[in-house]
Amino acid sequence: MNLRLMAALGAALMAGPALAAGGAEILKSQCVSCHAVEKPANTSFERLWERKGPDLYYAGSKFNKAWLEKWLQNPERIRPAGELYSRHVKGSDKEDVVDESTMTPHVKLSKADAEAVAAELMKLAAPEGMVEKGAFKGEKVSMSMGAMFFNKLRGCAACHSAKAGTGGASGPELYTAGERLQSDYIYSYIKNPQKIDPHVWMPTLNLAEPDLQRLTGYILQLSASEGK
Amino acid sequence: MKTNFGQRLPLLLKSALLLGSSLMLAGQAGAAEAYTERALRNYDTYCVQCHGINRNGRGINSRDMSVQPRDHSDAKGMGDIPNEEIFRVIKEGGLAVNKSVLMPAWGNVMNDEEIRELVAYLRFVCKCGSTN
Numbered sequence: 001m002n003l004r005l006m007a008a009l010g011a012a013l014m015a016g017p018a019l020a021a022g023g024a025e026i027l028k029s030q031c032v033s034c035h036a037v038e039k040p041a042n043t044s045f046e047r048l049w050e051r052k053g054p055d056l057y058y059a060g061s062k063f064n065k066a067w068l069e070k071w072l073q074n075p076e077r078i079r080p081a082g083e084l085y086s087r088h089v090k091g092s093d094k095e096d097v098v099d100e101s102t103m104t105p106h107v108k109l110s111k112a113d114a115e116a117v118a119a120e121l122m123k124l125a126a127p128e129g130m131v132e133k134g135a136f137k138g139e140k141v142s143m144s145m146g147a148m149f150f151n152k153l154r155g156c157a158a159c160h161s162a163k164a165g166t167g168g169a170s171g172p173e174l175y176t177a178g179e180r181l182q183s184d185y186i187y188s189y190i191k192n193p194q195k196i197d198p199h200v201w202m203p204t205l206n207l208a209e210p211d212l213q214r215l216t217g218y219i220l221q222l223s224a225s226e227g228k
Numbered sequence: 229m230k231t232n233f234g235q236r237l238p239l240l241l242k243s244a245l246l247l248g249s250s251l252m253l254a255g256q257a258g259a260a261e262a263y264t265e266r267a268l269r270n271y272d273t274y275c276v277q278c279h280g281i282n283r284n285g286r287g288i289n290s291r292d293m294s295v296q297p298r299d300h301s302d303a304k305g306m307g308d309i310p311n312e313e314i315f316r317v318i319k320e321g322g323l324a325v326n327k328s329v330l331m332p333a334w335g336n337v338m339n340d341e342e343i344r345e346l347v348a349y350l351r352f353v354c355k356c357g358s359t360n
Binding site for chain 1: 269272273274276277278280281282284286287288289290291292293294321328329330331332333334336337
C-alpha cells in the first residue's frame with residue numbers, strides 16, 4: 001500500500017463520521033450566529049432587538065419536516081418586513097416601506113444538507129408546556145367564516161397576509177403557514193405568543209376556545225387553497 | 229440628558245458644573261422628563277408596525293387596513309382624546325372605546341405602568357399637551 005493511498009484512506013475514514021453528524025455540524029457552523037438552538041438564559045426585551053433571526057430551540061415542535069427540507073434549499077422571505085420589522089422599515093411619502101438594503105438573504109443549503117439540518121431541527125422539542133399537544137381538534141372550518149374572523153372580527157389581517165400581496169407585513173405570511181407549521185403550534189402561538197416568544201410584537205388577545213380552533217383551522221386550510 | 233464631564237476635572241469645578249446643570253434641568257423639567265426610554269422602545273416594538281416609523285399613522289401594515297391607524301403626530305386629533313381614553317385603548321384595544329378591532333389590546337404585553345409611560349410619550353409626539 002503506497003503512502004498516497006493510505007493518506008486517501010485516512011481522509012475517507014475521517015470524513016465518514018463528519019458526514020454522519022452533518023446536520024448538527026451545519027447547525028453549529030451556519031445557523032447559531034443568527035438563531036438560538038438552545039433555550040437562551042436571557043429572554044429580555046433587549047434580546048428581541050439584538051437577535052438576528054427567530055429562535056429555533058423549539059423547532060421540532062414548530063415546523064413540519066418536509067417544509068424545512070424544501071425551504072432550506074430555496075429560502076424565500078416569510079416575514080415581509082424581516083425580524084424585527086422596526087429595524088427594516090423606513091418612511092416614504094405614503095406608507096412605510098421595507099428598506100431592502102437592510103435585508104440579508106438566508107443561507108441556502110444543498111438537498112443533502114437541508115435534509116440533515118431538518119432532521120436535526122426536528123429533534124429540538126419545545127420545553128414542557130410551551131406547545132399544547134393535541135390542542136387543535138382538527139375540525140374543518142368554513143373558509144368564509146374563517147375569513148370573516150381573520151379579517152374583520154379579530155383583525156389578524158392587520159399584520160398578516162392571508163393571500164400573497166395583500167394584508168399586513170409585520171407578521172409572517174400565513175398562506176403558507178399550514179405547510180410550514182404544526183397545528184398545535186399555530187393554536188398555542190395564537191393563544192399566547194409571548195409564552196413562546198417573550199416580548200414578541202404580536203398581541204395576546206384573550207381569544208376564546210372556539211376562536212382559537214376556528215383561526216387555527218382557517219390558517220391550516222389557507223395553505224391548501226392559497227399556498228404554493 | 230446625560231453629560232459626560234470627563235475624568236480629570238478638579239472636584240470643585242466638577243461640582244460647580246453639576247450644580248449648574250441640575251439648575252438648568254430643574255428649569256426645563258417638563259421637557260427633560262417628557263417620556264421614558266422604555267416608552268420609546270415599546271413604541272418602536274409594538275406601535276410602529278401600524279402607526280409608522282414617523283408616528284404618522286402610515287405604518288408598514290397600514291396600506292391594506294380598512295380603518296387607518298391614528299396619526300400620533302396630529303396635534304388636533306390627539307389633543308381631543310383624554311389621557312384616560314388613550315390608556316384604555318392601548319390596554320383593552322379599539323373595541324373598548326367603540327373604535328376599530330384593528331387596534332388590539334396590549335394589556336397582556338405591557339403592564340399598566342408601561343402603558344402610562346406610553347401615554348406620556350404620545351403626548352410628547354403630538355405636542356398637544358396633557359389632557360386629563
